[in-house]
Amino acid sequence: MSKTKETQQRITSVQNTQKITQAMEMVAATKMKRAVDSALRTRRYSNVGWSIAQDIVFNNNGNGGEMHPFLKKDPFKDDCPDKETRKMGVVVITSNRGLCGGFNSSIINKAHRLIKRLKKKQGEDLEVDIITIGKKGHLLNKYYGYNISAEFEKEDITNDFQEVVAPTKMAIDNYLSGEYCKVYLVYTDYVSAFKQVPRAKQVLPIVDIDEEDSHLGRAEGMFAEKSSTAGNGDEDKKDCSSCEYLFEPNPKEVLEKMLPRLVEIQFFQALLETNASEHSARMVTMHQATDASKKMIEELRLAYNKERQANITREISEISSSAEALN
Numbered sequence: 001m002s003k004t005k006e007t008q009q010r011i012t013s014v015q016n017t018q019k020i021t022q023a024m025e026m027v028a029a030t031k032m033k034r035a036v037d038s039a040l041r042t043r044r045y046s047n048v049g050w051s052i053a054q055d056i057v058f059n060n061n062g063n064g065g066e067m068h069p070f071l072k073k074d075p076f077k078d079d080c081p082d083k084e085t086r087k088m089g090v091v092v093i094t095s096n097r098g099l100c101g102g103f104n105s106s107i108i109n110k111a112h113r114l115i116k117r118l119k120k121k122q123g124e125d126l127e128v129d130i131i132t133i134g135k136k137g138h139l140l141n142k143y144y145g146y147n148i149s150a151e152f153e154k155e156d157i158t159n160d161f162q163e164v165v166a167p168t169k170m171a172i173d174n175y176l177s178g179e180y181c182k183v184y185l186v187y188t189d190y191v192s193a194f195k196q197v198p199r200a201k202q203v204l205p206i207v208d209i210d211e212e213d214s215h216l217g218r219a220e221g222m223f224a225e226k227s228s229t230a231g232n233g234d235e236d237k238k239d240c241s242s243c244e245y246l247f248e249p250n251p252k253e254v255l256e257k258m259l260p261r262l263v264e265i266q267f268f269q270a271l272l273e274t275n276a277s278e279h280s281a282r283m284v285t286m287h288q289a290t291d292a293s294k295k296m297i298e299e300l301r302l303a304y305n306k307e308r309q310a311n312i313t314r315e316i317s318e319i320s321s322s323a324e325a326l327n
Contacts, residue, residue, distance in 0.1 A: 004311060007304040011297060018293040024099065025286035032193065032279035034157055039190055039272040046269035049262045053206045056245060056255075068255040069176055070206050070263070087127040088118065089149075089171050089180040091267070093187045093274040094134035096154060100282040103188065103196065104136040107274075110198035111186045112144050129180070131167055133271065158275050164267040171267075172260060175204045187270035188277040194284060196277035203266050206259070 057071050092111045094104050111130075119126050130146050132138065134154040140146045152167045174180045183204035189197045247254045 004304060004307045007300055007307060011300045011304065014293050014296050014300065018290055018297070021286045021289040021293060025283055025290060028279050028283035028286060031157060032276065032283050035272070035276040035279050036190065038158065039269070039276040042265075042269055042272060046265050049265055050206075053259060053262050057206060059245070067251045068259055070204060070259045071255075072205050073207075086122075086125060087129060087180055089129050089131060089174055089183045090115065091131045091133065091167060091171055091183065091185050092137050092140060093154070093185075093270055094132065094136035094139075095274075095278045096135045096156070098136070099285060100278055101285040103278055103281040104139065106196075107186060107188055107198045108136075108139050108143065110200055111140060112146075114184060114186065114200040115146065129174075131171060133164075133167055134274075154271070154275075156275070156279075158268075158271050161264070161268055164264060164271055168260075168264045168267045171204070172263060180204070185266065185270050187274045190273045190276040190280065193280045196281055201266070201270070203263055206262075 053071075056067075090111060092107065094107055098104065115128050119128075128146055129149040130137070130140050131150045131152070132140070132148055133152045135151075137151065138148065141148050150167070150170055155163060171180070171183045175183055182202060184200055185203050186198070186200045189199050191197055
């Protein structure tokens, strides 16, 4: 009987866990809807603003650094006079909590692969400073030993643009002071409720690049949309070559106001994408946990019924044997 009692206790324990996972799934689904709506509303604005900045670089043949430091040449190229700068800033956006499957591990591994790739290309003496947004960013120090220069809190639902002002200001100030030669943004791009893609995007300096990870908020279908509008691929660049921007009162004054805001928008959009991805991953993970608990309860009930039947059969056999012995 002790074994059946133990099985019954396990069934009760799994049922209680199932209630928790169901509740967490419902909460995550509600948060996901709000986060996804926020991310989708601002995608086009963020992408168009960044395309304008890259068009300015393209139309100046990579010599935009004369107009603004954000537009200077890639500091890792041989013909760049700033090659002596050997420190890079990496801003990593993670979640505050776990229970979201491999969401955090994938973004941590993405940052690690980025740093390894750049060190392999530029030399092991390349220094890296990590700026984290979200509590799970400390795993980069725990697992890989990278220096975390600053940690910023992250809200579960981002509604205020001010939440990215502090980390963005730190990254921009360090870049303008010459401490950082590059600034990368590592985040998770929201594709769908069942797919989230970790990405690493170079935000400073603003260069004219056409890589998958350079398109914040564009994944599976968004590239096709862009090719029919503006700013992606060789055909679009041909069209951009005929574009001419007029700056009033002058390019320097306009760019000093515009470019920092565009970088802040990229940080804000990355935060929105990561929040949408986090809640989607947590909803799916909790749904899978609920399904797994249902299967476990069925298996435990089957085992319980077998044990109970075996006990009943054994008791009947003992009674029958006792009755025969009395006769």
